[in-house]
Amino acid sequence: MTQEGDNFKTIRDEFVAQWGVMGTQWGINRTMAQIHALLMTSLEPLSTDEVMEELNISRGNAHTNLKELVNWGLLRIVTKKGDRKEYFEAEKDVWEIFRRISQERKRREIDPAMAVLTRCKESAAQMKSDEAKAFHDQMAELEEFVSFASKMSDRVSSMPHGKAIQLAMKLLG
Amino acid sequence: MTQEGDNFKTIRDEFVAQWGVMGTQWGINRTMAQIHALLMTSLEPLSTDEVMEELNISRGNAHTNLKELVNWGLLRIVTKKGDRKEYFEAEKDVWEIFRRISQERKRREIDPAMAVLTRCKESAAQMKSDEAKAFHDQMAELEEFVSFASKMSDRVSSMPHGKAIQLAMKLLG
DNA sequence: TTGTTTTTTCAGTATTTTCCGAAATTTAGT
DNA sequence: ACTAAATTTCGGAAAATACTGAAAAAACAA
CATH class of the missing domain: 1.10.287 (Helix Hairpins)
Known part of the structure; x- marks a missing residue:
């Protein structure tokens, strides 16, 4: 990992954290807002496990909020061939x-x-x-x-x- | 109190209750939404004690939320001559x-x-x-x-x- | 069918938010 | 200054909400 890579991760994490705080201020739960922020700024779709890892949250929490974001139409589920996992991709427009x-x-x-x-x-x-x-x-x-x-x-x-x-x-x- | 008076109080209380529930659904606290509903549908300004009585809430709760509604510009404080109490009146437009x-x-x-x-x-x-x-x-x-x-x-x-x-x-x- | 991977559910726990009640402070009349 | 009425504050209780972790269910492959 390069020096710049680290800087990027730092600023992205800050965005994720801040967006989470803001979510709570407008009646959206923190995790849901954080997951949305994470995926809006991710080039690749992420799996449930990757989201859990990145945000340090439990499987149940990640799962519930990912599905809720899908219900809102803010994420879509994508699959990779030869891989049974579901990956989640954010609407970016x-x-x-x-x-x-x-x-x-x-x-x-x-x-x-x-x-x-x-x-x-x-x-x-x-x-x-x-x-x-x-x-x-x-x-x-x-x-x-x-x-x-x-x-x-x-x-x-x-x-x-x-x-x-x-x-x-x-x-x- | 007439029969119709009772009916009116019933439907108004229902409005107040429902508006409170809705408040919670959009990240506003229940009491604040209920007080707003109560005063929006009251012909006369009400005092803190009247609000406490009508909604069965504590003085602290009534006070905090009345003042918060004043901060939002949704209520104004009015006074009656020869009466030291503050009364609260809702913007109705x-x-x-x-x-x-x-x-x-x-x-x-x-x-x-x-x-x-x-x-x-x-x-x-x-x-x-x-x-x-x-x-x-x-x-x-x-x-x-x-x-x-x-x-x-x-x-x-x-x-x-x-x-x-x-x-x-x-x-x- | 059996075993393996992934998703889903949910009871219990932790955290956050709201609320009560009473004490402290302020305001105003005598 | 003293008293009484009213407002404000705030520690702790109660309620609502979010989260965990593990078990159950579902999906899929061998």
Whole structure:
């Protein structure tokens, strides 16, 4: 291993560690964020064992989080001929990463919120007191806004990269 | 208390509870989300004691989370003359709520991410190996995208409500 | 089928986060 | 200055979450 190789490993490890810390700050677990960082910056796909080794984590932990990242569409499984192991490769295109994360967060965060708001709004619809009317109106406004944001998110994240840039330029220009 | 009053309290409590659960799913603590839900749907500002009572939580917990919501700009403190207590009132306008949350998340999530990416990119800038070059390029792409998203977020969340709607219509139309 | 490699599951443990309750501090009236 | 009301802080308890390690299951080859 050359001197430069060591430097690279050092800075990459720092990125992995920092990304892990940041993950926890936005409600993603540390290991998942670290694995994602590791594979985003790896030229070759890695096996479960290599990930375990690199991050000093257990097999169960590595396995669970690798599969979760596959569910998010941020990793894909690849195989090598004559080798029974699964290897994991990260999506590296930033626009594609953004799209996958947007879609997943919408599914997990926005859609359930909509359901709650709609149900609460409807339950309050027939009530006559001032309190209940205000509650109903507040639910309706929140629901409208969330629905709207949801549609916008769909629209933007289904754009090809080029279209998105165009739109952005108009906004920033 | 009328029959309808009871019904209203029931559905409001359900909203508060559900919003709390959702909070935990997106990395916000349950109590903070519940207090926000409670005050968003309250016609009158509430005191710390009223919040404690309504949610069955301790004074310390109520206090900490009320102040945190004030820091987020989602609640403001109001006082009544001849009363030494502080009362808390929620911002109810959905566009304003969205702006405050966007700004806070940017400050907490995006800005630190930028710092990490920039530092890692610069550390790898002089390295010559293929691995290091790929790492540098990946950091640069991520940094560019995040910076870009950050500017977009600023731009959109500083729009008045009307302008935002116009933009959205063009996107959805 | 039998043995070997790899993946998956999960009960128990460790860590992190949240919360309570009470003491300490601050604020304001008399 | 003294008292009373309200706010703030914080050590330790409780709850929620993440992780380990090992066993079970599955996949594959001989």
